Amino acid sequence: MKSLCGVVLLLAVGLLPVGWASADEPTEPAPVPVETVPAPAEPAPVPASPTIEALLKETLTEADYESSQRCIQLNRVRQSEILDRQHVGLRTSRDSYQVIRLAKSCIGLDRDDVLSFRTNHGQLCRMDIIRGVDRASGIPGAFCSVDSIQAVTKEQYAFLRAQLRKQRRHAAKQ
Numbered sequence: 001m002k003s004l005c006g007v008v009l010l011l012a013v014g015l016l017p018v019g020w021a022s023a024d025e026p027t028e029p030a031p032v033p034v035e036t037v038p039a040p041a042e043p044a045p046v047p048a049s050p051t052i053e054a055l056l057k058e059t060l061t062e063a064d065y066e067s068s069q070r071c072i073q074l075n076r077v078r079q080s081e082i083l084d085r086q087h088v089g090l091r092t093s094r095d096s097y098q099v100i101r102l103a104k105s106c107i108g109l110d111r112d113d114v115l116s117f118r119t120n121h122g123q124l125c126r127m128d129i130i131r132g133v134d135r136a137s138g139i140p141g142a143f144c145s146v147d148s149i150q151a152v153t154k155e156q157y158a159f160l161r162a163q164l165r166k167q168r169r170h171a172a173k174q
Contacts, residue, residue, distance in 0.1 A: 069149045071125035072098055074117060083164055085109045088130065089157060097157040099150045100130070106144035108132060116140060124149070 072090065079091040085107070088100040102109075113132030117124055124130075126148060132141040152160070 069151060071123045072149055073123050074119065075122060080115050082109060082111045082113060082132065095154045097152050097154060099152055100146055101148045103145040103147040106142055108141035109144060113141065
């Protein structure tokens, strides 16, 4: 009887979980939760002509994407190249390259434009402004916001340039 009073007292106070029995009563095993395994996701369809993001995914590993930079010192830039209306390539040393992705396609940004940067403290950072300036007339183009700066290897950069060149030739033939 003492053990039953102790159980009732613990239940009343809230210290003993409901469902526990006294030492005199047989207990049933608690139900074991069943884990469900989600079905594998359907693979995304591959676009007919790969985008620059798809090309970067093919050439970069997951660890490479973690090396995304917030800023780059402009005095380290040795060469710049407009890859397309949403991507700009920078060479900062012999084997060091960065790909700048703009927030959206920049209307009027042409491959032969001269790049103009609107920055603070001599570094180009995410959310800074890039403009293309027409080489012949000197007329500046639209303001384009930097979305990300991604470090890539020399080989990745060369592969990316070659693929974009193929895309431009294919688009010109159509």
